Amino acid sequence: MEKEQRDELVNALRQISAGNYHPHIPVRGNASYRQLSAAILDVGNSFEKHFQQERLLGSITEKINDGLLLEEILNHVFQSFREIIPYHRISIALLDKDNKKLRSCCVRSDATKIKIAKGYSAPLEGSSLANIIATGKPRIINDLRNYLKKHPLSTSTKLIVAEGMRSSLTCPLIATHEPVGLIFFSSMQTDTYKNIHISLFQKIARQLSVTLEKSRMYEELMQLNELKNRFLGIAAHDLRSPIGVIKNFIILFLNGYLGEIDDKQREVLSTMDKNCDRMLNLIHNLLDLSAIESGKLELKPEPLDLQKFFHTYQSMTKSLAEQKQIELTLNIEPDLPDIMVDSNRIMQVLDNLVTNAIKFSHPNTTVTISARKRNGLVEISVADHGQGIPPDEISKIFKEFSKTSVRPTGGEKSTGLGLAIVRRIIEAHNGTIEVDSTVGKGTTFTINLPIGN
Ligand SMILES: Nc1ncnc2c1ncn2[C@@H]1O[C@H](COP(=O)(O)OP(=O)(O)OP(=O)(O)O)[C@@H](O)[C@H]1O
Ligand SMILES: [Mg+2]
Structure with a gap:
C-alpha cells in the first residue's frame, strides 16, 4: 500500500476517534486497501451506535436525578430508544410484598387495545416468569404464538398476543440485590430480539431499578417520618400534664400556701418555675409540629x-x-x-x-x-x-x-x-x-x- 493511501486510512481513524464517525475515504486502491477502508467505516458506525446508546442511557440517569417518577421515565424510554432498539410495547410489573403476585404498574404500547393494563395482576407461582425472577436471567421469546401453542394455559401470553405482540424480551428488575419485578419489551414482529440486544435492555432495566429503589426508600422514609411524628406527639402530650402538676405545686409554694419560705427558697422555686415554663413552651412547640406534620392542624378562620x-x-x-x-x-x-x-x-x-x-x-x-x-x-x-x-x-x-x-x-x-x-x-x-x-x-x-x- 502506498504511503498516501496509508495516510488516508490513518487520518480516517483519527477522525473517528475525534467524533466524526463517517469520515470520507476515497474509493480506490487495491483490494486490501478497500477491505481496510470498509472495516474502518464499520468501526465508525459501531462507535456511533455505542455513543448514541450511552447518550440515551445517560438521559435516563438525568431524568432520575431530576426526580421524575417511574411512569414519566418509562415514557421517556419509550419515546427515545426507538432509534436504536426495536419494540412496540414496554411494560413494568412489580412483585407484591410477599413475592406471590406480579402487578403491572406501567404500560406504554403502540397497540390500539391494551389487554394487560396497569393494575393487572397474576400469581407468580406456576408462571414461567418465576424462573426469570429466581435466576435473574433475561428471556427471549421469538414467536409468542408458537409459545402459546406450547403453553395454552398462559393467560398473560394469550392477552399479549391478542394485543398484537409477536416476540418479547423480559428482564428482571433488581434493586439492592433483590428482584423487585420485571420489565417487558415486546415487538409486533417475530424474531425481533437477539442476544446482542440483551445487554442494552439490561442496562435500561438497571437504570429503572434505581428509580424503583428511590421511590421505595422515599415511601419508607415517609412511614418513618409518620412514626416520628406520632412518637413526638405522644411523648410531648404525656409530658405536658406532669410538668403542669409540678408547676402548680411550685406556685403553691411560692404563694406561701404550703408554709413560710425564705428568700433563698423563693429564688430556687422561681428558677424551677421558669424552667417549667421553658419545658411547657418546648412541649407546645413539639405538639404543634407533630400536629402540623401529620396534617392535623385545624384552622378556625x-x-x-x-x-x-x-x-x-x-x-x-x-x-x-x-x-x-x-x-x-x-x-x-x-x-x-x-x-x-x-x-x-x-x-x-x-x-x-x-x-x-x-x-x-x-x-x-x-x-x-x-x-x-x-x-x-x-x-x-x-x-x-x-x-x-x-x-x-x-x-x-x-x-x-x-x-x-x-x-x-x-x-x-x-x-x-x-x-x-x-x-x-x-x-x-x-x-x-x-x-x-x-x-x-x-x-x-x-x-x-x-x-x-
Ligand atoms: N430576627 C432575627 N435576626 C437574626 N437571626 C434570626 C432572626 N430570627 C431568626 N434568626 C435565626 O434563625 C434561627 C431560627 O429561628 P427560630 O425562631 O426557628 O428558632 P429560635 O428562635 O432559635 O428558637 P425557638 O423559636 O424554638 O425558641 C435562630 O436560631 C437565629 O439563628
Ligand atoms: Mg424563635
Whole structure:
C-alpha cells in the first residue's frame, strides 16, 4: 500500500476517534486497501451506535436525578430508544410484598387495545416468569404464538398476543440485590430480539431499578417520618400534664400556701418555675409540629380586625421589649380590611417573629411591625435593626431545630423550632413568608396573607 493511501486510512481513524464517525475515504486502491477502508467505516458506525446508546442511557440517569417518577421515565424510554432498539410495547410489573403476585404498574404500547393494563395482576407461582425472577436471567421469546401453542394455559401470553405482540424480551428488575419485578419489551414482529440486544435492555432495566429503589426508600422514609411524628406527639402530650402538676405545686409554694419560705427558697422555686415554663413552651412547640406534620392542624378562620389585633399585641409585648431597652413600634396602614384567619395561630406567628427580633437584637434598637394592603393581599412585616443573618445560613432558618451562627444577645434560650412552625402556619393559610437580612444592619420577615371572604 502506498504511503498516501496509508495516510488516508490513518487520518480516517483519527477522525473517528475525534467524533466524526463517517469520515470520507476515497474509493480506490487495491483490494486490501478497500477491505481496510470498509472495516474502518464499520468501526465508525459501531462507535456511533455505542455513543448514541450511552447518550440515551445517560438521559435516563438525568431524568432520575431530576426526580421524575417511574411512569414519566418509562415514557421517556419509550419515546427515545426507538432509534436504536426495536419494540412496540414496554411494560413494568412489580412483585407484591410477599413475592406471590406480579402487578403491572406501567404500560406504554403502540397497540390500539391494551389487554394487560396497569393494575393487572397474576400469581407468580406456576408462571414461567418465576424462573426469570429466581435466576435473574433475561428471556427471549421469538414467536409468542408458537409459545402459546406450547403453553395454552398462559393467560398473560394469550392477552399479549391478542394485543398484537409477536416476540418479547423480559428482564428482571433488581434493586439492592433483590428482584423487585420485571420489565417487558415486546415487538409486533417475530424474531425481533437477539442476544446482542440483551445487554442494552439490561442496562435500561438497571437504570429503572434505581428509580424503583428511590421511590421505595422515599415511601419508607415517609412511614418513618409518620412514626416520628406520632412518637413526638405522644411523648410531648404525656409530658405536658406532669410538668403542669409540678408547676402548680411550685406556685403553691411560692404563694406561701404550703408554709413560710425564705428568700433563698423563693429564688430556687422561681428558677424551677421558669424552667417549667421553658419545658411547657418546648412541649407546645413539639405538639404543634407533630400536629402540623401529620396534617392535623385545624384552622378556625374568623374575620380579624388587624388594627385592634396589632395594638393589643403591642401592649402585651411592650414590657418584654423594654426589658432589653428595645422599642416596639407599629406602622399600620389605616383602613386595612378584616382578614379571614385563625387569629390565635396568626398571633403565634407574630409572637415568634417579634420575640426573635427582640432576642437577636442589641439594646437601644427598634423593632417595627408594619402592615399594608398590597395587590389584593395583606402584607405584614417585622423588621429589626439587629445582627442580621449571614447569606449562606438563610436557607436553613425555616427547618426544624436549625439555628444559625447568630446568637441571642441577652442569653435567651433558642431551640430552632419557632420559624419552622411559623412557615407551616402561614402555608396552611395559603400565604407566603420571606426574609431579607443584612449582617450588621438587621432582618425583615415579610408575610403575605390572602384577605379571604
Ligand atoms: N430576627 C432575627 N435576626 C437574626 N437571626 C434570626 C432572626 N430570627 C431568626 N434568626 C435565626 O434563625 C434561627 C431560627 O429561628 P427560630 O425562631 O426557628 O428558632 P429560635 O428562635 O432559635 O428558637 P425557638 O423559636 O424554638 O425558641 C435562630 O436560631 C437565629 O439563628
Ligand atoms: Mg424563635
